[in-house]
Amino acid sequence: MFLKKIFLTTACLLPIHLAFAQLPQDSRRAGGIAIIPLTASTTQVYYEQKPVLLSEENGQRYAIFGIPLSAPVGTLTLNTNNTPIQIEVKPYKYPEQRLTIKNQDHVNPNPSQLERYAREAKEQNTVYTSFSNSTWKSFPKFIVPTSGKFSNSFGRKRFFNGEERAPHSGLDIPAPVGQRVVAPADGIVVQTGDYFFNGKTVLIDHGQGLISMFCHLSKIDVEQGQTIRQGEILGLVGKTGRVTGAHLHWGMSLNNARVDPQLFLK
Numbered sequence: 001m002f003l004k005k006i007f008l009t010t011a012c013l014l015p016i017h018l019a020f021a022q023l024p025q026d027s028r029r030a031g032g033i034a035i036i037p038l039t040a041s042t043t044q045v046y047y048e049q050k051p052v053l054l055s056e057e058n059g060q061r062y063a064i065f066g067i068p069l070s071a072p073v074g075t076l077t078l079n080t081n082n083t084p085i086q087i088e089v090k091p092y093k094y095p096e097q098r099l100t101i102k103n104q105d106h107v108n109p110n111p112s113q114l115e116r117y118a119r120e121a122k123e124q125n126t127v128y129t130s131f132s133n134s135t136w137k138s139f140p141k142f143i144v145p146t147s148g149k150f151s152n153s154f155g156r157k158r159f160f161n162g163e164e165r166a167p168h169s170g171l172d173i174p175a176p177v178g179q180r181v182v183a184p185a186d187g188i189v190v191q192t193g194d195y196f197f198n199g200k201t202v203l204i205d206h207g208q209g210l211i212s213m214f215c216h217l218s219k220i221d222v223e224q225g226q227t228i229r230q231g232e233i234l235g236l237v238g239k240t241g242r243v244t245g246a247h248l249h250w251g252m253s254l255n256n257a258r259v260d261p262q263l264f265l266k
């Protein structure tokens with residue numbers, strides 16, 4: 001709300017709004033993002049003892065906080081080096097989605113598959129909870145990683161073959177197998193793998209706990225540890241892992257909260 005107001009009130013006066021155009025959209029709901037202007041004396045912000053991303057736009061510093069999908073409606077507190085910050089998480093109803101999965105193992109994995117999944121989840125969690133220094137000062141502007149018509153699939157409450165599973169933590173972009181997938185912003189390829197649910201996957205670290213994830217790829221064209229620039233190819237669209245058809249699953253994680261990737265696009 002705050003940002004929208006600024007945007008609207010300054011848009012017709014000065015080109016100053018261009019600086020704001022790079023920040024993600026403020027949306028204070030579970031799976032959303034809070035853009036919090038900081039006073040000069042606030043130099044560190046923490047959520048559950050972990051650092052929160054800070055960015056400076058036009059001389060104003062902001063904390064950019066990912067609200068976990070599991071966050072209840074109500075007040076959420078961030079600690080700082082001085083006064084705590086409270087944000088209001090607003091109610092938001094994500095739609096339900098019922099999917100039919102042919103591979104029953106992808107609905108009810110057997111013990112060895114569960115073990116594999118646990119190992120992979122741990123590996124990915126290590127990436128999500130990491131906090132590296134960012135190479136940018138102003139927040140990077142993101143582009144869509146692949147072209148295709150997509151609907152609002154983030155946050156959907158999902159039922160696989162009638163059984164409720166975790167909500168959808170990313171944005172699905174339907175696209176043909178073999179279509180190029182590019183980095184939405186500069187970063188470092190921190191993980192690649194072929195996972196049980198996610199299929200062939202690439203994770204990019206954009207700095208300060210901002211991680212992007214690309215799943216179900218048919219081909220991975222990058223290696224762990226390499227630097228990648230915005231627009232460079234990271235792989236090709238596929239249908240590996242738990243899918244009903246070819247698409248790119250694009251996830252964004254901020255302070256280990258999976259947030260709506262659409263909030264990074266204008």
Ligand SMILES: [Zn+2]
Binds near residue numbers: 248
């Ligand atoms: Zn998906």
